[in-house]
Amino acid sequence: MALVSLREVSFGYGGGHLLDQVDLQIERGERVGLVGRNGSGKSTLMKLISGELQPDDGQIMCGTGVRIGRLIQEVPLGSESSVHEVVATGLLFSNPDSEPWQLEQQIERILLQMNLDPHARFAELSSGMKRRVLLAQALVSQPDLLLLDEPTNHLDIEAIAWLEEFLVRFGGTLIFVTHDRVFLRKLSTRIIEVDRGRLLDWPCDYTTFLQRKEAALEVEAQQQALFDKKLAQEEVWVRAGVKARRTRSEARIRELLKMREERRQRKDRVGNVRLLVQDAERSGRLVIEAKQIGFHYATDAGSDRSRSDAECVGEVEVHDVLHDFSTLILRGDKIGIIGPNGSGKSTLLRLLLGQLTPTTGSVRLGTKLEVAYFDQLREQLDENKTAQENVGDGKEMLLINGQNRHVLGYLQDFLFSPERARTLVRYLSGGERNRLMLAKLLTKPSNALVLDEPTNDLDAETLELLEDLLIEYPGTVLLVSHDREFLNNVVSSTLVFEGDGLVKDYDGGYDDWLRQRSVPSTATKASESAFSVSVGSGSGPVRKTSVARRLTFKEQRELESLPARIEQLEIEQAALHAAMLAPSYYQKPKSDIAAASAKLEVLESDLAEVFARWESLESLRSEKPIR
Numbered sequence: 001m002a003l004v005s006l007r008e009v010s011f012g013y014g015g016g017h018l019l020d021q022v023d024l025q026i027e028r029g030e031r032v033g034l035v036g037r038n039g040s041g042k043s044t045l046m047k048l049i050s051g052e053l054q055p056d057d058g059q060i061m062c063g064t065g066v067r068i069g070r071l072i073q074e075v076p077l078g079s080e081s082s083v084h085e086v087v088a089t090g091l092l093f094s095n096p097d098s099e100p101w102q103l104e105q106q107i108e109r110i111l112l113q114m115n116l117d118p119h120a121r122f123a124e125l126s127s128g129m130k131r132r133v134l135l136a137q138a139l140v141s142q143p144d145l146l147l148l149d150e151p152t153n154h155l156d157i158e159a160i161a162w163l164e165e166f167l168v169r170f171g172g173t174l175i176f177v178t179h180d181r182v183f184l185r186k187l188s189t190r191i192i193e194v195d196r197g198r199l200l201d202w203p204c205d206y207t208t209f210l211q212r213k214e215a216a217l218e219v220e221a222q223q224q225a226l227f228d229k230k231l232a233q234e235e236v237w238v239r240a241g242v243k244a245r246r247t248r249s250e251a252r253i254r255e256l257l258k259m260r261e262e263r264r265q266r267k268d269r270v271g272n273v274r275l276l277v278q279d280a281e282r283s284g285r286l287v288i289e290a291k292q293i294g295f296h297y298a299t300d301a302g303s304d305r306s307r308s309d310a311e312c313v314g315e316v317e318v319h320d321v322l323h324d325f326s327t328l329i330l331r332g333d334k335i336g337i338i339g340p341n342g343s344g345k346s347t348l349l350r351l352l353l354g355q356l357t358p359t360t361g362s363v364r365l366g367t368k369l370e371v372a373y374f375d376q377l378r379e380q381l382d383e384n385k386t387a388q389e390n391v392g393d394g395k396e397m398l399l400i401n402g403q404n405r406h407v408l409g410y411l412q413d414f415l416f417s418p419e420r421a422r423t424l425v426r427y428l429s430g431g432e433r434n435r436l437m438l439a440k441l442l443t444k445p446s447n448a449l450v451l452d453e454p455t456n457d458l459d460a461e462t463l464e465l466l467e468d469l470l471i472e473y474p475g476t477v478l479l480v481s482h483d484r485e486f487l488n489n490v491v492s493s494t495l496v497f498e499g500d501g502l503v504k505d506y507d508g509g510y511d512d513w514l515r516q517r518s519v520p521s522t523a524t525k526a527s528e529s530a531f532s533v534s535v536g537s538g539s540g541p542v543r544k545t546s547v548a549r550r551l552t553f554k555e556q557r558e559l560e561s562l563p564a565r566i567e568q569l570e571i572e573q574a575a576l577h578a579a580m581l582a583p584s585y586y587q588k589p590k591s592d593i594a595a596a597s598a599k600l601e602v603l604e605s606d607l608a609e610v611f612a613r614w615e616s617l618e619s620l621r622s623e624k625p626i627r
Contacts, residue, residue: 002027003066003145003173004049009058011041011048018044020197021058026145031167031174033188033206038415038431038459040194042177043073046147049175069143073150073177073430075130083125083133084118087111090137110140114166127154128341135163148176152183153430153456156341157482157510179458181206181485208604215577231259277473280445284367287329287448287476288352293361294323294501295344295351320501321347323360327495327505331366331447334470334477336487336509339497345480346375346452348495348503352478353450372446374437374454381436383426387416390425391440398443414439430457438466447475455483484510559617562610569607576600 006024010017018041026032026049034042047053048060050070062068069090087110091103111118114136122133131154138146148167152160164186167174175192178184184206191202191209202209234256297319321344329335329352337345350356353373354365373380381390392398392407400410411421414435425433434457441449449470455463463486470477470490481487487494488509496504496513506513576596579585585593 003063005061007059009055009060011044011055017197022199024199026173028173031187031189033184033191034175034177035191036194042194043149045194046149050147066145067141067143068145069138069141070147071135071138071149071151075127075154081122082118083116083120083122086122086133087136087140090140106140110136126341128156128159131155143172145173150177152178152180157338158340160482179463180483212577215574216581219578219581231263277442280370280447281368283331283369283447285331286366287331289364290325290327290352291362292324292326293351293358293363295321295347295359322503323501325503331476334491336491336494337480338494343497349450349452349478369448370446371448371450372441372444374441374451381425386422386424387411387436388421391443411439434458449473450478452480455481455486562614566610569603573603
């Protein structure tokens with residue numbers, strides 16, 4: 001029997017249905033990734049499953065004795081409660097027949113498993129540690145079904161990697177919402193998409209889902225275009241007058257009325273955010289030069305509760321954020337900054353921008369710099385003003401690339417309806433606030449973008465559009481992010497906080513850093529491989545660079561033939577997807593359906609192999625030898 005079943009469930013907040021007669025069945029052991037646009041109803045669906053909300057219509061059924069744990073999206077500020085007390089609240093409404101000592105054992109077990117200090121005050125923890133405590137709260141009741149709403153928010157990369165491994169080993173069933181595409185790929189065994197009030201079931205991993213979804217959208221667009229063309233032709237006919245026999249004309253008019261109603265009821269896909277950077281004068285070639293900078297701050301050691309009063313009297317504790325750090329940032333560089341929460345990433349940004357004065361060393365800014373700054377805490381947004389007031393700064397018109405635009409029209413590019421644009425910021429969701437920050441950021445010309453955690457709460461479509469914007473951006477980019485795929489796709493080099501105030505520079509994105517940090521010393525590398533050399537000087541970062549070899553004649557011919565092969569496979573794949581989407585497809589014999597599914601798997605496997613071979617040969621051709 002299924003853990004949870006939804007039958008013809010509908011739910012809405014006042015207006016139309018957010019979920020419209022949806023069906024869903026969750027089986028034991030599944031890891032379901034819940035995807036969809038911001039505001040599509042993902043969090044609402046999880047609240048319905050957990051019983052926090054009741055449906056307007058339909059039934060939600062849970063198996064006998066099924067326990068459900070839920071991790072909420074927002075991290076509360078907390079109180080003076082201890083970690084032990086916060087975790088214990090996860091047992092308030094479960095296991096009513098258990099003895100107190102049994103409940104205490106469950107709490108101690110989960111605290112030990114998740115490496116949490118039971119005596120620490122929840123309010124004093126970092127956002128990442130609070131997230132871990134809330135996960136322990138959801139797990140302490142030993143749930144059969146665990147609901148996770150944006151579990152990677154506020155976590156640093158190390159914590160995200162820990163959470164991935166923890167959930168892979170978790171024996172129960174998962175339903176999770178996340179914007180982290182690497183997280184989705186690693187965990188999901190099934191994708192449920194919330195799209196225009198419907199639930200679309202994709203029994204595959206995330207990578208396969210993306211391929212099938214693209215093909216399905218192409219088919220949907222073609223079908224809608226044909227429908228709209230026929231409707232337009234019928235509208236022309238009815239306006240030209242009825243010329244056929246009366247009974248035939250009446251039937252045709254009835255059919256036209258049905259088509260009009262069908263078109264009226266159709267829910268078109270929500271458009272994408274339209275991101276456009278305003279032109280600015282090019283900056284000088286030198287953007288930022290930092291020479292041996294260091295930064296530290298002092299606190300009263302008496303604030304350290306772990307030390308006795310005698311140890312703390314008159315003492316001052318010095319916190320070393322970074323020391324002896326040098327870098328040269330040139331026009332067009334795209335630099336990622338990664339490190340644990342609290343390591344000093346935002347402080348480094350402020351030092352490089354001249355907003356903070358380094359304790360030691362010096363920072364020099366280049367000429368003609370016009371910086372647009374996206375701050376992690378969204379402090380540039382006034383929560384007591386509307387979205388329109390925040391972007392317009394009291395004006396109704398904005399000058400965007402030399403053209404006057406009304407604020408409301410501009411905000412529609414960022415998916416704000418006039419009603420939402422007139423809403424106070426404090427009532428907007430996390431995704432809406434991030435989109436509003438981007439809208440405000442892009443109203444001003446810039447030749448340097450500084451982005452501190454811009455990806456939190458953004459849906460996958462908006463993330464990809466932001467990636468494209470930054471890749472094509474002609475100016476300089478400084479980016480703090482814990483989104484590994486975003487870093488891989490955007491940045492050309494990475495600054496990494498490696499502990500004790502040490503910041504190192506690496507070529508490439510996140511995956512490149514992983515490869516470089518795990519290699520042995522310079523001397524060892526040189527002796528281990530004849531195809532690698534080490535370049536660098538002084539105490540700067542050591543970079544491993546491969547020495548290229550020429551492609552053989554056979555490899556060159558193979559490389560030239562692969563694009564045509566890829567195109568052929570993609571055409572076959574798209575044709576098969578289109579056939580499967582036809583209403584009559586599942587009326588075919590089961591043997592035909594099974595054969596088509598097997599053929600699709602072979603096509604996907606062949607396509608993956610051909611792509612991998614093309615990338616391998618292309619990388620060999622692209623590499624340049626060290627001179």
